[in-house]
Amino acid sequence: MYKDFLPLTKADMKKRGWEQCDFVYVIGDAYVDHSSFGPAIISRVLEAHGYKVGIISQPDWKDENSITVLGKPRLGFLVSAGNMDSMVNHYTVSKKKRSTDAFTPGGVMGKRPDYATIVYCNLIRKTYKQIPIIIGGIEASLRRLAHYDYWSDKVKRSILLDSSANLISYGMGEKSIVEIADALDSGLDINDITFIAGTVYKTNTLENVYDYILLEDFETISENKQAYAKSFYKQYCNTDPFSAKILVEPYPNKQFVVQNPPSKPLTQMEMDDVYSYEYMRDYHPSYKKFGGVPAFNEIKYSITSNRGCFGACSFCALTFHQGRIIQARSHESIVNEAILFTEEKDFKGNIHDVGGPTADFREPACSKQLTKGACTNRQCLFPTPCPNLKAEHKDYVQLLKKLRQIPKVKKVFVRSGIRFDYVMADKDDTFLNELCAHHISGQLRVAPEHVSDNVLKYMGKPSNGVYRSFLKRYDKINSRFNKEQYVIPYLMSSHPGSTMKDAIELAEYIRELGYMPQQVQDFYPTPSTISTCMYYTGYDPRTMEKVYVPKSSHEKAMQRALIQYKDPKNYSLVREALVKENRQDLIGFDKKCLIPPRNINKKR
Numbered sequence: 204m205y206k207d208f209l210p211l212t213k214a215d216m217k218k219r220g221w222e223q224c225d226f227v228y229v230i231g232d233a234y235v236d237h238s239s240f241g242p243a244i245i246s247r248v249l250e251a252h253g254y255k256v257g258i259i260s261q262p263d264w265k266d267e268n269s270i271t272v273l274g275k276p277r278l279g280f281l282v283s284a285g286n287m288d289s290m291v292n293h294y295t296v297s298k299k300k301r302s303t304d305a306f307t308p309g310g311v312m313g314k315r316p317d318y319a320t321i322v323y324c325n326l327i328r329k330t331y332k333q334i335p336i337i338i339g340g341i342e343a344s345l346r347r348l349a350h351y352d353y354w355s356d357k358v359k360r361s362i363l364l365d366s367s368a369n370l371i372s373y374g375m376g377e378k379s380i381v382e383i384a385d386a387l388d389s390g391l392d393i394n395d396i397t398f399i400a401g402t403v404y405k406t407n408t409l410e411n412v413y414d415y416i417l418l419e420d421f422e423t424i425s426e427n428k429q430a431y432a433k434s435f436y437k438q439y440c441n442t443d444p445f446s447a448k449i450l451v452e453p454y455p456n457k458q459f460v461v462q463n464p465p466s467k468p469l470t471q472m473e474m475d476d477v478y479s480y481e482y483m484r485d486y487h488p489s490y491k492k493f494g495g496v497p498a499f500n501e502i503k504y505s506i507t508s509n510r511g512c513f514g515a516c517s518f519c520a521l522t523f524h525q526g527r528i529i530q531a532r533s534h535e536s537i538v539n540e541a542i543l544f545t546e547e548k549d550f551k552g553n554i555h556d557v558g559g560p561t562a563d564f565r566e567p568a569c570s571k572q573l574t575k576g577a578c579t580n581r582q583c584l585f586p587t588p589c590p591n592l593k594a595e596h597k598d599y600v601q602l603l604k605k606l607r608q609i610p611k612v613k614k615v616f617v618r619s620g621i622r623f624d625y626v627m628a629d630k631d632d633t634f635l636n637e638l639c640a641h642h643i644s645g646q647l648r649v650a651p652e653h654v655s656d657n658v659l660k661y662m663g664k665p666s667n668g669v670y671r672s673f674l675k676r677y678d679k680i681n682s683r684f685n686k687e688q689y690v691i692p693y694l695m696s697s698h699p700g701s702t703m704k705d706a707i708e709l710a711e712y713i714r715e716l717g718y719m720p721q722q723v724q725d726f727y728p729t730p731s732t733i734s735t736c737m738y739y740t741g742y743d744p745r746t747m748e749k750v751y752v753p754k755s756s757h758e759k760a761m762q763r764a765l766i767q768y769k770d771p772k773n774y775s776l777v778r779e780a781l782v783k784e785n786r787q788d789l790i791g792f793d794k795k796c797l798i799p800p801r802n803i804n805k806k807r
Contacts, residue, residue, distance in 0.1 A: 283340030445576030552613030
C-alpha cells in the first residue's frame with residue numbers, strides 16, 4: 204500500500220496494479236480525501252481492511268456510461284449523495300435554487316441531481332442489473348424509513364425501495380460497512396445479509412425476524428398524520444445501540460423494510476484508527492484548475508475531536524445519524540493531526556476549530572451510557588440537566604492546552620459551537636476562563652435559537668433564563684481579562700410553536716441587544732427530526748399535543764422580518780405583523796419602539 208488518492212480512472216487502477224475494484228464508490232461530492240468527508244472515511248476504512256475501492260465522483264447522471272468508467276466491481280457499488288442531503292444542498296428553505304455548491308469544484312451548482320442517491324442507484328441498475336448496491340451517507344441515513352419530504356410536500360417511502368438498492372448502511376457506518384464487505388467477500392448473497400447492526404434491508408417475509416416493533420404501514424401513515432407522528436416517535440425512541448429494537452415497516456404487496464438496531468459506538472481506539480489513515484488531506488489534484496473545493500477550505504485546518512450529541516435539539520437530525528452517545532479521539536491522536544498542520548507550507552499558525560457537533564462534549568453524558576445506552580424516557584439536558592449528567596470540561600481544557608503548546612501553533616479557536624446550558628451546568632469557571640483568554644477571536648457563537656420559552660420548549664432548548672445567566676457569567680469573565688468579546692447568537696424564525704406573538708418577543712429582545720443579528724435561519728424541515736414531524740403533522744410526537752405551525756410563506760416572511768426589523772426593506776412586513784397583533788405601541792419614536800410611523804422620512 205502506498206499513499207495516494209484512490210483511483211478515479213482505469214489508468215489510476217493500472218498504476219496500482221489493479222484489474223478490478225472490490226467496490227466502486229459513487230459520490231455526489233467532489234472527491235476530497237480528508238477525514239471530514241464521509242466518503243473518504245468509509246473508503247479508507249475499507250482499504251485498511253484489505254479492500255480495493257475506486258471512486259466515481261459526481262457522475263453525469265444523464266449518461267449511462269459515466270457509471271462504468273472503473274468497470275464492474277467485484278463485490279458491489281457503494282452510493283452516497285455526499286456530505287449533505289442533495290435537496291438541502293440544492294434549495295433554500297423557500298425552495299429557491301441555490302447559486303453555489305460548496306462541495307463541487309469551483310463551487311459550481313448543478314453537478315449532482317435532485318434526490319441524488321436514488322438517481323445514482325437507478326443509473327447503476329440500468330447497466331448492472333444484479334450487482335449489490337449499498338447506500339449510505341446523510342441522505343440515505345435520514346430517509347431510511349418512510350419520511351416527510353418537504354420539497355414534494357408528501358410522505359415518501361423508504362429510500363431503499365425508491366433507489367432499488369439492496370442495503371442501507373445508516374449512521375456513521377464504519378463498523379457496518381466492514382461487516383457487509385466481509386459478508387460479501389465470503390460469498391454470502393446480498394439478500395441474505397440481514398443480521399448486521401446499523402443496516403436496513405427489505406424482505407417479503409418476517410419468518411426470521413424476531414423481537415421487533417411493527418410500525419404502522421406506509422399507506423396508513425401517508426394518510427393519517429397522527430399515525431405518522433406516533434410511528435416517527437417509535438423510531439426516535441429506538442435510535443440507541445444498546446436499547447433499540449428491530450423496527451419493521453410494512454408496505455403494499457407483503458413487502459417489509461426492516462431496520463436493525465444502530466451499530467455500537469466506536470471506542471476511543473477505534474476513533475483514533477479512523478482518523479489515522481493515510482488520507483491525502485486534500486482535494487483531488489484534478490480540481491486545482493477550477494480553484495479547488497470551497498468546503499475543503501473551511502475545514503482544512505480544523506480538527507474533529509468528537510462525534511455524537513446528547514443535546515438532542517428537536518430540529519437536529521444528529522440523534523438519528525450519529526446518536527446521543529459521545530465518542531471522542533484521544534489527545535495523542537488529535538495532537539498528532541495538529542502537528543501535521545505545522546508541516547504544511549501554507550499553515551499560518553491558526554487551528555480554526557477543535558470540536559464536533561458540539562465542541563465541549565468530550566465524554567458521554569453519564570457513566571451508564573456506554574453499557575446501557577442513553578435513556579429513552581428523558582433527555583440529558585432538556586428541559587433541565589439530568590441529575591446524572593457529568594458536566595465538566597477538564598479533559599477538553601487539557602486538550603486545548605496541549606494544542607496551544609505545539610511549536611508553530613499560534614492560536615487554537617473553538618468555532619463549532621459550545622452548549623451554553625452544559626457550560627452553566629459546570630460550576631467550575633476554568634473552561635470559560637480558558638475559552639475567553641485563548642480561544643475566541645472577539646466573538647463567541649452560541650445558539651439560543653429563540654427567547655420565547657414557549658418556542659424553546661418545542662425546540663428542545665433550555666429556557667431563556669439559562670441563556671441570560673450564561674451571558675452574565677461570560678461578561679463577568681471577560682471583564683477579568685479586560686476583553687471586549689461579544690456573543691453572537693444564532694436565531695431561528697418560524698419554528699413549529701412560534702406564533703407571531705413569540706416572534707415579536709424575539710424582536711424586542713433584539714432591540715435590547717442593540718444590533719441586528721446576521722445569523723438568522725428560517726426553520727428548514729429536513730428529514731427525520733422531531734421539528735419536521737411537528738411541521739408536517741401539527742402534533743408534538745413526544746406528547747401528541749397539537750402544535751401551532753407557521754406555514755404560509757407570508758407569515759414566515761413576517762416572522763423573519765421581525766428579527767431583522769431594522770432593515771428598511773422589511774418595514775412593511777414588520778408593520779403588518781405589529782398591527783395584526785395589536786402592538787402599535789412598538790411603532791413610534793420611543794426607545795422601546797421597533798419602527799417609526801409610516802412615511803416619516805418621506806419628502807414633503
